[in-house]
Amino acid sequence: MHADEPHAGGHRGACWKKAELVMRAPSRQLRDPLSNDKLQLNPDSDSARLTGFVKFHKFMAGERAQGMGVFHLEEETFRHSCRQFICHSRALDDGWSWEEVEGSDEGYMKKSILGVGRTAPPPALDWCSRPGEDMDTRPWTEQVLEDEDEDEEQVGGDKETSSVIRYEYHVLYSCSYQTPVLYFRASTLDGRSLSLEKMWDNVHPNYRQRLLQGPWDTITQQEHPLIGQPFFVLHPCRTQEFMRPVLAAASAENRSLNYIVSWLSSVGPVVGLSVPLSYASVALQATEAPK
Amino acid sequence: MADDKDVLRDVWFGRIPTCFTLYQDEITEREAEPFYLLLPRVSYLTLVTDKVKKHFHKAMRQEDLEEMWFEYEGTPLKWHYPIGVLFDLHASNTALPWSITVHFKDFPERDLLHCPSNSVIEAHFMSSIKEADTLKHKGQVVNEMQKKDHKQLWMGLQNDKFDQFWAMNRKLMEYPTEDSGFRYIPFRIYQTMSDRPFIQKLFRPASPDGHTHTLGDLLKVVFPAAIPQDDEQKKYLVVVHGIEPLLETPVQWLSEHLSHPDNFLHISIIPAPSD
Numbered sequence: 001m002h003a004d005e006p007h008a009g010g011h012r013g014a015c016w017k018k019a020e021l022v023m024r025a026p027s028r029q030l031r032d033p034l035s036n037d038k039l040q041l042n043p044d045s046d047s048a049r050l051t052g053f054v055k056f057h058k059f060m061a062g063e064r065a066q067g068m069g070v071f072h073l074e075e076e077t078f079r080h081s082c083r084q085f086i087c088h089s090r091a092l093d094d095g096w097s098w099e100e101v102e103g104s105d106e107g108y109m110k111k112s113i114l115g116v117g118r119t120a121p122p123p124a125l126d127w128c129s130r131p132g133e134d135m136d137t138r139p140w141t142e143q144v145l146e147d148e149d150e151d152e153e154q155v156g157g158d159k160e161t162s163s164v165i166r167y168e169y170h171v172l173y174s175c176s177y178q179t180p181v182l183y184f185r186a187s188t189l190d191g192r193s194l195s196l197e198k199m200w201d202n203v204h205p206n207y208r209q210r211l212l213q214g215p216w217d218t219i220t221q222q223e224h225p226l227i228g229q230p231f232f233v234l235h236p237c238r239t240q241e242f243m244r245p246v247l248a249a250a251s252a253e254n255r256s257l258n259y260i261v262s263w264l265s266s267v268g269p270v271v272g273l274s275v276p277l278s279y280a281s282v283a284l285q286a287t288e289a290p291k
Numbered sequence: 292m293a294d295d296k297d298v299l300r301d302v303w304f305g306r307i308p309t310c311f312t313l314y315q316d317e318i319t320e321r322e323a324e325p326f327y328l329l330l331p332r333v334s335y336l337t338l339v340t341d342k343v344k345k346h347f348h349k350a351m352r353q354e355d356l357e358e359m360w361f362e363y364e365g366t367p368l369k370w371h372y373p374i375g376v377l378f379d380l381h382a383s384n385t386a387l388p389w390s391i392t393v394h395f396k397d398f399p400e401r402d403l404l405h406c407p408s409n410s411v412i413e414a415h416f417m418s419s420i421k422e423a424d425t426l427k428h429k430g431q432v433v434n435e436m437q438k439k440d441h442k443q444l445w446m447g448l449q450n451d452k453f454d455q456f457w458a459m460n461r462k463l464m465e466y467p468t469e470d471s472g473f474r475y476i477p478f479r480i481y482q483t484m485s486d487r488p489f490i491q492k493l494f495r496p497a498s499p500d501g502h503t504h505t506l507g508d509l510l511k512v513v514f515p516a517a518i519p520q521d522d523e524q525k526k527y528l529v530v531v532h533g534i535e536p537l538l539e540t541p542v543q544w545l546s547e548h549l550s551h552p553d554n555f556l557h558i559s560i561i562p563a564p565s566d
Contacts, residue, residue: 101487175493176422176477193400220414221404223371228488230404235418 072178081260082109088282101226109171117165179239183231258282298548303453305332307378308388311343323350332375333552337406362392367402371415373551379530379559413445423477423554448552464547472496472543478556496543507538517560530559
């Protein structure tokens with residue numbers, strides 16, 4: 001959705017304008033293959049994101065057709081794929097690095113981005129606004145509309161403003177699911193954490209609507225198992241399922257593929273993280289110079 | 292399969308006498324007396340403290356009430372760990388009752404997960420069961436269950452109904468008779484000596500040549516410092532449900548009998564008292 005589009009309307013449009021540094025303004029129109037909604041993208045910076053989006057749908061569509069082969073990711077392969085990924089990131093200078101966990105051979109891949117977005121009133125208030133009530137299961141869009149109304153009713157006090165937000169993305173290995181897992185959080189520079197709803201506000205609406213119809217089913221706040229702090233997590237229990245067709249296709253065509261590149265370009269955009277197209281060459285490099 | 296029902300009952304009905312005290316800097320309208328409660332070891336703090344919340348709410352002004360959280364001697368208590376794990380890990384050397392401080396302000400965002408409702412606890416609980424079953428049976432048992440079966444596990448825990456819970460949970464504890472146990476043992480080893488909250492690895496109940504793996508074998512791989520060397524004083528206690536199981540105990544037996552309702556075996560490693 002373009003920041004200046006009329007139907008973005010009112011303060012909603014204003015919010016996107018603020019988020020523009022993160023999301024960039026799209027300029028060409030396409031259609032979402034499933035919903036037929038208008039999709040727009042910037043041919044340069046957003047193409048990788050769209051590729052991820054289209055691919056994601058392909059995964060889902062191909063799911064039933066594929067057999068039940070085993071396509072898990074071994075921990076050693078995870079580390080190797082991350083090494084290749086970071087190597088390419090250094091060439092691009094786009095900020096991914098590897099964090100070792102002290103006293104072990106384990107670690108995780110990490111990136112921080114500064115962006116401009118809407119910030120919440122103090123998060124504690126935000127989370128406690130409906131104490132004791134069951135989780136909201138309405139479609140995400142309705143929740144947002146209601147939240148917006150509440151914001152308007154507020155006079156003075158906790159008015160939302162745009163400010164600089166630090167987004168943190170960590171890629172960890174789950175030995176239980178034998179897949180990578182994406183952990184993420186956002187906070188203001190003075191250290192206030194953003195609620196999940198506020199984070200969504202800064203994510204492209206195409207992803208929110210299509211992929212996050214039940215955000216609570218797939219995204220929860222959980223403890224980061226290596227540093228012990230609260231993060232949001234895209235639950236890994238379906239990762240094997242949607243990666244299976246991609247890995248099967250690559251193996252059928254005898255083509256090498258970097259699991260982390262394929263996976264992250266699919267799930268990253270859902271939470272505002274883009275993976276430039278050139279990462280696709282990481283797998284090719286791997287073919288030329290096997291470990 | 293779990294066959295020692297007495298052990299399962301003892302684990303389920305373990306209680307910790309606890310005294311809840313309001314944090315001194317909370318503003319009250321009238322004096323807030325301490326509140327005493329027997330906490331079930333296998334449950335979660337935020338699931339069993341409705342009475343505590345109501346008790347202190349009565350003494351406070353509505354506008355001073357934010358999300359309730361708990362602390363013991365300066366450490367915020369993670370509600371998403373079972374109560375027994377929190378006690379073993381942080382307070383096993385304390386005199387009873389366990390003295391927990393209650394806060395309604397300054398929620399420690401960097402330490403604790405928010406818990407706005409019981410459905411968040413339910414989601415966390417079910418996600419642990421799912422992960423454990425992924426390790427034990429590639430998730431096949433939990434996936435074959437119906438929605439109402441999942442509810443039965445949760446309601447059993449929520450309402451403290453041992454029979455209701457175990458009627459369903461025993462399915463999660465089964466394995467093919469030709470196997471020596473689960474595919475992998477779902478366990479977590481906790482310690483407070485570093486920032487890393489727990490260690491979790493893939494570990495099988497037996498070696499490829501059929502040798503049964505014991506708690507000692509597990510520690511050798513995951514936390515070797517916890518195994519006392521010859522003629523050396525014991526540096527650490529290895530605690531599960533408040534007891535120190537023998538290191539010779541097979542991990543498969545531990546997994547079936549001493550796992551928490553979330554189907555994980557939670558093992559706490561704490562420094563041995565130095566007296």
